[in-house]
Amino acid sequence: MALRGPQVWLWRWRRNPLKRRADRIEAWVVLGVWTLTLLTGTLAGTTVSRSVEAGLARERAEWRPVLGRLAERAPGTPAGTGGATRADRVWARANWTAADGSAHSGQLRVPAGSAAGTPVTVWTDREGRQVTRPVTAAQARVRAGLVGTAAGLGAAAVPFVAGRAVRDRLERRRIDQWDVEWSRFGPMWGRTAG
Numbered sequence: 001m002a003l004r005g006p007q008v009w010l011w012r013w014r015r016n017p018l019k020r021r022a023d024r025i026e027a028w029v030v031l032g033v034w035t036l037t038l039l040t041g042t043l044a045g046t047t048v049s050r051s052v053e054a055g056l057a058r059e060r061a062e063w064r065p066v067l068g069r070l071a072e073r074a075p076g077t078p079a080g081t082g083g084a085t086r087a088d089r090v091w092a093r094a095n096w097t098a099a100d101g102s103a104h105s106g107q108l109r110v111p112a113g114s115a116a117g118t119p120v121t122v123w124t125d126r127e128g129r130q131v132t133r134p135v136t137a138a139q140a141r142v143r144a145g146l147v148g149t150a151a152g153l154g155a156a157a158v159p160f161v162a163g164r165a166v167r168d169r170l171e172r173r174r175i176d177q178w179d180v181e182w183s184r185f186g187p188m189w190g191r192t193a194g
Helices: 021-062 137-189
Strands: 064-070 089-097 103-111 119-124
Touching (some): 021 137, 103 119
Antiparallel strands (some): 089 103
16 A cells, blocks of 8 residues: 555645646636536436426326227237236237227237227326326336436536546646756756766
């Protein structure tokens, strides 16, 4: 393990006679980039999370189950008396009537071997079009949190990467300055006292 001295907080901001203008600029760049990264990530993540959660809440409020009937016998053989599992469900065509009285049909996942005319629940939007079952409030919070986190990380990456590019440019400039200084003073170190 390497021997290290005590950690100095805010070392970039301390007075030092060897600190150059580039060091001061880098200190401000680092502060600005971290501030912008945190603000951007937090604001984007929160905004997207709230938007997703509001959209899912609107779906829960607007989407309604309606009673439909299978238009055909579902393929496969009926499950045993133990009840159908998710693996025992197949796609079959169903018909339903929307709230406005219009007739609709579509494919649904139903237990294998269900007879034609079997009642099924179909989730529909305001226009009577088939939709998936809306997520619960708890599922919406989890989904909104995940999407918000991903959006926040993605948005925070933009100022972080831009700041990293600026710091790399400052580092290259500092190295070039050291090369110029070394070319001036380096040859003097090679002389011997005579």
